[in-house]
Amino acid sequence: MSSTSHEVGSALKIVNVVKRFKTPGRHEFFTAVNRVNLTIEPGSIVAMVGSNGSGKSTLLSMIAGSQRPDEGEVYVADQEVTDMPSWQRTGLVALVRQNPENNVFSALTIAENFALADAGKSKRFNLRPAVTQRVRDLARTALAQFGMGLEDRIDNLAGNLSGGQRQAVSVAMATCRNPGLLLLDEHVSALDPTRARIVMEKTEDIVRARKVATLMVTHDMSHAIRHSDRLILMHRGQITMDLGSEGKAGLTVADLLRRFESLTGETLPDSAVLA
Numbered sequence: 001m002s003s004t005s006h007e008v009g010s011a012l013k014i015v016n017v018v019k020r021f022k023t024p025g026r027h028e029f030f031t032a033v034n035r036v037n038l039t040i041e042p043g044s045i046v047a048m049v050g051s052n053g054s055g056k057s058t059l060l061s062m063i064a065g066s067q068r069p070d071e072g073e074v075y076v077a078d079q080e081v082t083d084m085p086s087w088q089r090t091g092l093v094a095l096v097r098q099n100p101e102n103n104v105f106s107a108l109t110i111a112e113n114f115a116l117a118d119a120g121k122s123k124r125f126n127l128r129p130a131v132t133q134r135v136r137d138l139a140r141t142a143l144a145q146f147g148m149g150l151e152d153r154i155d156n157l158a159g160n161l162s163g164g165q166r167q168a169v170s171v172a173m174a175t176c177r178n179p180g181l182l183l184l185d186e187h188v189s190a191l192d193p194t195r196a197r198i199v200m201e202k203t204e205d206i207v208r209a210r211k212v213a214t215l216m217v218t219h220d221m222s223h224a225i226r227h228s229d230r231l232i233l234m235h236r237g238q239i240t241m242d243l244g245s246e247g248k249a250g251l252t253v254a255d256l257l258r259r260f261e262s263l264t265g266e267t268l269p270d271s272a273v274l275a
């Protein structure tokens with residue numbers, strides 16, 4: 001499944017998606033995602049920002065397939081995936097999570113991690129997958145894009161890598177088969193500012209070179225502005241602002257924080273301020 005091998009109308013289309021959770025100890029439901037509509041063009045990078053608890057991770061989990069919407073439909077690369085289990089979406093949707101520990105198997109080598117990612121699209125699952133020459137080549141080519149020398153370390157245990165190196169391996173694994181859509185869930189937020197910048201810049205270079213449509217959740221407002229084609233803002237389960245390249249032109253972090261405050265009456269958390 002490749003966004004570059006055939007023309008798709010949209011990389012992602014979400015129609016009227018709703019997700020409710022039961023309020024603990026009560027017979028009430030809380031609406032975490034409230035009738036969200038979103039279409040992402042092939043090859044485009046969309047940053048999603050928003051206050052804590054605004055529904056960003058819940059939306060990503062419905063796209064990745066770990067949760068199902070209560071209402072609405074989700075399409076990736078023109079294919080309906082609303083009720084498709086996450087393992088069946090692996091060729092379509094790739095996800096890089098915030099915590100480096102959750103993206104790679106520490107007890108396996110980098111090459112074995114790639115073999116596992118490569119086998120993920122089939123139902124077969126071996127704990128120690130065969131590392132074929134094809135997988136070694138795939139891993140080397142994907143890792144060389146980061147310029148961190150990781151392509152020469154594919155037989156090292158992933159557990160011996162630093163957080164930044166693990167996230168680089170994770171992005172390389174997620175993009176090596178050109179998924180229809182890449183989801184980045186605060187993927188550099190656990191790194192120190194210098195490594196976060198390097199991994200973010202390389203991630204953008206790679207997804208642009210491979211033309212992989214990307215939806216990136218971040219609390220770093222400067223990353224959201226600098227590394228995207230479009231910026232959307234979630235608040236209380238809804239998209240409250242959607243800025244394309246024209247709307248983003250000349251936008252500063254201060255402008256963005258001000259606009260959020262005037263729209264919602266609340267302040268937007270910018271993790272870069274805390275770094």
Ligand SMILES: Nc1ncnc2c1ncn2[C@@H]1O[C@H](COP(=O)(O)OP(=O)(O)OP(=O)(O)O)[C@@H](O)[C@H]1O
Pocket residue numbers: 021022032050051052053054055056057058059
């Ligand atoms: N499994 C769940 N059960 C009950 N409530 C949940 C569950 N998952 C999320 N929520 C609630 O849904 C709302 C949206 O949560 P979500 O994690 O999507 O927000 P977020 O925008 O990703 O927040 P943050 O930026 O803090 O990570 C929150 O109020 C959260 O407490």
